[in-house]
Amino acid sequence: MSSNTDFVLAVEDLTVSFDGFKAIDNLNLYVDHNELRVIIGPNGAGKTTLLDMICGKTKATSGSIKFHNEEMTALPEFTRVRKGIGRKFQTPSIYENLSVFQNLEVSFPKGRSVLGAVFFKCTAEVKDRVQAIAEEIGLADTLNTEAGLLSHGQKQWLEVGMLLMQDPELLMLDEPIAGMSVREREITAELLKKISNNRSVIVIEHDMEFVKKIAQKVTVMHQGKILAEGSMDDVQNNPQVIEVYLGH
Numbered sequence: 314m315s316s317n318t319d320f321v322l323a324v325e326d327l328t329v330s331f332d333g334f335k336a337i338d339n340l341n342l343y344v345d346h347n348e349l350r351v352i353i354g355p356n357g358a359g360k361t362t363l364l365d366m367i368c369g370k371t372k373a374t375s376g377s378i379k380f381h382n383e384e385m386t387a388l389p390e391f392t393r394v395r396k397g398i399g400r401k402f403q404t405p406s407i408y409e410n411l412s413v414f415q416n417l418e419v420s421f422p423k424g425r426s427v428l429g430a431v432f433f434k435c436t437a438e439v440k441d442r443v444q445a446i447a448e449e450i451g452l453a454d455t456l457n458t459e460a461g462l463l464s465h466g467q468k469q470w471l472e473v474g475m476l477l478m479q480d481p482e483l484l485m486l487d488e489p490i491a492g493m494s495v496r497e498r499e500i501t502a503e504l505l506k507k508i509s510n511n512r513s514v515i516v517i518e519h520d521m522e523f524v525k526k527i528a529q530k531v532t533v534m535h536q537g538k539i540l541a542e543g544s545m546d547d548v549q550n551n552p553q554v555i556e557v558y559l560g561h
């Protein structure tokens with residue numbers, strides 16, 4: 314299949330092998346503008362590896378990753394970030410000793426380094442941006458709180474906010490609700506729906522209750538390939554999906 318310029322992300326014939334083992338095997342994936350895509354599949358299916366390859370952490374053995382029709386495979390991770398690919402890892406990387414405000418402030422593209430932030434002049438533009446993002450992630454009332462004092466869920470939302478400060482067009486999250494309470498999961502579902510109103514979001518998730526809450530289109534991976542793709546109903550009723558994943 315040839316690349317399609319209408320997609321935010323077009324992954325084609327993507328393969329990575331580790332000592333001959335193909336963790337991603339000739340995979341094609343297309344993500345639309347403002348789409349919230351959920352990727353599910355058994356352990357070892359290659360979900361995390363796929364996100365690692367899109368963000369540039371893992372190099373492809375072969376194949377293509379196009380972001381806005383621009384080939385990404387040869388670009389380093391930081392260049393992909395600059396171009397608008399944001400990735401949230403499972404372990405939070407917030408600065409515990411800085412306030413919520415400061416964490417967001419240092420994530421603004423111009424003042425990204427922590428050292429730089431000490432001397433960083435807080436312009437009105439940055440302040441407005443911090444305020445808007447803090448409201449979006451539900452932390453507007455905790456701007457002066459030290460990040461280390463936040464609840465687990467709040468820390469995760471702060472990290473999402475730090476990524477949003479860079480205004481990514483594609484945001485990828487790996488198991489965003491791990492360790493969260495029921496209430497925090499509900500808030501996270503709403504947050505993900507909200508942020509996908511004006512950007513594309515890819516979420517890897519194992520918790521099917523959560524997937525049902527947020528899913529538009531679901532991609533099921535198995536052995537480095539796509540096993541099925543479609544609505545929640547489609548994939549839930551797919552016998553192959555039940556066999557390799559949902560039936561367990």
Ligand SMILES: Nc1ncnc2c1ncn2[C@@H]1O[C@H](COP(=O)(O)OP(=O)(O)OP(=O)(O)O)[C@@H](O)[C@H]1O
Pocket residue numbers: 331336354355356357358359360361362363
């Ligand atoms: N750097 C690497 N070197 C060798 N093998 C790797 C490497 N990274 C991943 N793998 C292997 O590739 C396969 C896919 O792993 P991956 O973590 O992407 O799966 P996953 O679908 O995210 O699983 P989980 O749901 O458990 O997180 C696994 O068999 C894993 O051991």
